[in-house]
Amino acid sequence: MNGCIFCKIVSGDIPSYKVYETEGTLAILDINPVAKGHVLVIPKGSSSSNIFDISAAEWAAVMETVRIVAIALEKALDADGVNLIMNNREHAGQVIFHPHVHLVPRFKGDGLKHWPPGKYVQGEAVAVKEKIRSVLIG
Numbered sequence: 001m002n003g004c005i006f007c008k009i010v011s012g013d014i015p016s017y018k019v020y021e022t023e024g025t026l027a028i029l030d031i032n033p034v035a036k037g038h039v040l041v042i043p044k045g046s047s048s049s050n051i052f053d054i055s056a057a058e059w060a061a062v063m064e065t066v067r068i069v070a071i072a073l074e075k076a077l078d079a080d081g082v083n084l085i086m087n088n089r090e091h092a093g094q095v096i097f098h099p100h101v102h103l104v105p106r107f108k109g110d111g112l113k114h115w116p117p118g119k120y121v122q123g124e125a126v127a128v129k130e131k132i133r134s135v136l137i138g
């Protein structure tokens, strides 16, 4: 993980606007916000890249910080909602390979669009569901 920007933010080598901190997590303003108050929650540990290799304990700590900050964001910014987003791996849009969850405050009429909805053809949802369950349950 040497050279990772978020590791340098955690160590204090790169400055950031910290909004909240726990023993294992940091919440900072995103430098290029989708909306004012866009926050990133990151684990302080540097041994993982994304959801695929973060430990259960680190993930639990990240999620608890996400919960606390989401509540605070809505209150502090008088927002009408908050989106949680996590990009995992390059083709999912991940640019920084240190786990992080985006919190984007939302406002009525802000114009931000959700992903376009798709559709399953007849029988496809069952096949997809079975594929996923076979990995999870066997």
Ligand code: 5GP
Residues within 6 Å of the ligand: 005, 014, 016, 017, 028, 029, 030, 031, 032, 033, 086, 087, 093, 094, 095, 096, 097
């Ligand atoms: P990703 O696409 O990996 O999920 O998102 C990376 C995020 O990190 C982007 O939203 C980007 O604006 C943010 N970012 C990149 N460099 C810095 C930085 O030096 N400081 C902060 N606070 N955010 C950064």
